[in-house]
Amino acid sequence: MKFPPKKIAAWEELKACYQNPRAALIPVLHAVQDERGSLGREEMEWVAEFFDLAPIEVQETATFYWMFRTGELGRWRIAVCKNLSCDLRGKDEVLRAVKDVTGIEPCGHGPVVSEDGLFSLQLVECMGACAAAPMMDINGEYHENLDYAKTREILESLRREEEGR
Numbered sequence: 198m199k200f201p202p203k204k205i206a207a208w209e210e211l212k213a214c215y216q217n218p219r220a221a222l223i224p225v226l227h228a229v230q231d232e233r234g235s236l237g238r239e240e241m242e243w244v245a246e247f248f249d250l251a252p253i254e255v256q257e258t259a260t261f262y263w264m265f266r267t268g269e270l271g272r273w274r275i276a277v278c279k280n281l282s283c284d285l286r287g288k289d290e291v292l293r294a295v296k297d298v299t300g301i302e303p304c305g306h307g308p309v310v311s312e313d314g315l316f317s318l319q320l321v322e323c324m325g326a327c328a329a330a331p332m333m334d335i336n337g338e339y340h341e342n343l344d345y346a347k348t349r350e351i352l353e354s355l356r357r358e359e360e361g362r
Contacts, residue, residue, distance in 0.1 A: 198243045200232060208247070219248060226259055235266040263321040271310050271317035273355050276334040277303070279320040282327035287344060291331050294348035298356065315359055316352070 208225050212218040222244070229244055230236050236244075236259045238252075245252040259265040263276055277283070277291055296302050299316040301309050308319040326332045329341030333348070340351055 198239055200229075200243075204228070204232065212248075219250070222248060222250075222255070222258055223262070226255070226265060230265060235268075235270070237267070241267075263319055268308060269310055269317075270308055271315050272359065273316045273352075274308070274336050275299075275316060275318045275352075276321045276324070277318065278322070278324050278326070278330065278332050280323040280327070282323075282330040283332060286330040288331045290345040291333060291343050291348045294345045295333075295352065298349055298352040315356065 208221070208228060211224060212221045215221055225247065226236060226244060229240050233240050241255045241259055242252050244250075245255040248255070256267075259267050266274070275295060277288060277295065279288060283291075292303060295316075295318055299311045299318065301311050301316060301318040303309060303318055303320045308317040310317045321334075324332065324334060324339070326339060326341050331343050332339060332341040333343060334340070335351070335355070340348075
């Protein structure tokens with residue numbers, strides 16, 4: 198795997214900023230993901246070698262944090278908070294709207310992709326918007342104070358946008 202020498206030099210500088218170079222693992226994973234689009238096996242093996250870690254150590258980190266893309270994802274990546282605040286304030290209604298529009302039901306720890314490949318859904322831990330629960334993140338944009346109707350409208354507008362492309 199090849200990365201531009203300037204990028205690698207910048208990542209080396211980042212590692213040097215920390216007493217323990219492994220502290221730069223998450224920022225470097227973000228940078229590699231930005232460069233490659235996702236973190237597949239090849240990318241994680243490269244990062245492991247860069248940090249002199251076992252590949253499983255990098256995989257454990259990349260799969261623990263929901264913001265890392267390690268598998269197949271839809272064009273619109275939906276993350277729904279499953280923490281207590283969102284759960285108590287209507288997370289199930291948000292998930293019902295997601296299912297009604299996309300056909301996706303959450304399953305396990307990883308993302309689930311809709312049949313048309315347009316959407317992916319992942320339940321995640323707290324995203325820090327408890328006062329505005331329930332909430333979801335779509336491609337990095339927070340949508341807060343959701344209910345069934347609001348969630349459905351957001352997702353239907355994304356579907357209409359795709360149909361207009």
